[in-house]
Amino acid sequence: MYNASDLKKGLKIEIDGDPCMITQFEFSKPGKGQALYRCKIKNLVTGNQFDKTYRSVEKVKRCALVSRGYTFSYVDGVEYVFSDNESYEESRLNEELIGDMKYFLVDDMQVEILFHNDRPIDISLPNFVEKVIVETEPGARGDTATNVSKPAKLDNGYEINVPIFINEGDTVRIDTRTGQYSDRVSKG
Numbered sequence: 423m424y425n426a427s428d429l430k431k432g433l434k435i436e437i438d439g440d441p442c443m444i445t446q447f448e449f450s451k452p453g454k455g456q457a458l459y460r461c462k463i464k465n466l467v468t469g470n471q472f473d474k475t476y477r478s479v480e481k482v483k484r485c486a487l488v489s490r491g492y493t494f495s496y497v498d499g500v501e502y503v504f505s506d507n508e509s510y511e512e513s514r515l516n517e518e519l520i521g522d523m524k525y526f527l528v529d530d531m532q533v534e535i536l537f538h539n540d541r542p543i544d545i546s547l548p549n550f551v552e553k554v555i556v557e558t559e560p561g562a563r564g565d566t567a568t569n570v571s572k573p574a575k576l577d578n579g580y581e582i583n584v585p586i587f588i589n590e591g592d593t594v595r596i597d598t599r600t601g602q603y604s605d606r607v608s609k610g
Contacts, residue, residue, distance in 0.1 A: 423483060423484060424481065426479070427457075429476065431445065435463075436486070437465075440467050441485045445462045458476070458477060459477075470610050477538055488538075489533070489536050490506060490535055490537065491532060492506055492507060492533050493505045495529075501515065502514070504533065506540065519542060526553075526596065531547065550597060552594070552595050553578070553593070553594060554579075555574045555592050557575040558572060558584065569585040570585070576596075589605075591609075592606055
């Protein structure tokens with residue numbers, strides 16, 4: 423259990439059985455009475471945000487989160503199968519939890535899965551992944567304006583914007599946190 427005075431931005435707590443994270447924190451001490459801790463809280467399962475105020479004497483429940491290393495194995499219908507790096511047990515995550523990260527998964531990729539009470543609630547991929555461009559228009563010759571980009575499709579159908587010097591067959595590095603082009607790794 424945390425005391426209300428232990429609260430801070432980024433702290434993970436449990437409210438009504440759900441893991442939550444404090445996204446904003448404000449302390450106030452009125453002229454008389456107890457100190458107040460006003461928090462904006464995000465539910466890590468649903469993504470909903472809400473406000474909650476704690477008095478200085480209140481206790482807040484700690485969140486039992488466990489992060490474990492896994493290796494991506496394969497896709498089975500709408501489920502993504504991961505193998506635990508230590509016990510080799512399989513863990514299956516649905517497409518809803520994976521979201522757009524499915525476009526960046528590569529066989530044997532090392533990932534971190536966050537569990538709350540043995541239930542997966544989040545997945546973290548490496549910050550960058552390398553993919554091949556399979557379809558894009560050729561860059562216009564003489565178009566040298568800065569920050570000019572064009573659409574390009576990856577081998578899995580995901581579409582990103584790339585600089586005009588990128589061509590089909592090039593391997594590019596993509597930031598998995600934003601889903602955007604980072605840099606060119608090699609020419610095709």
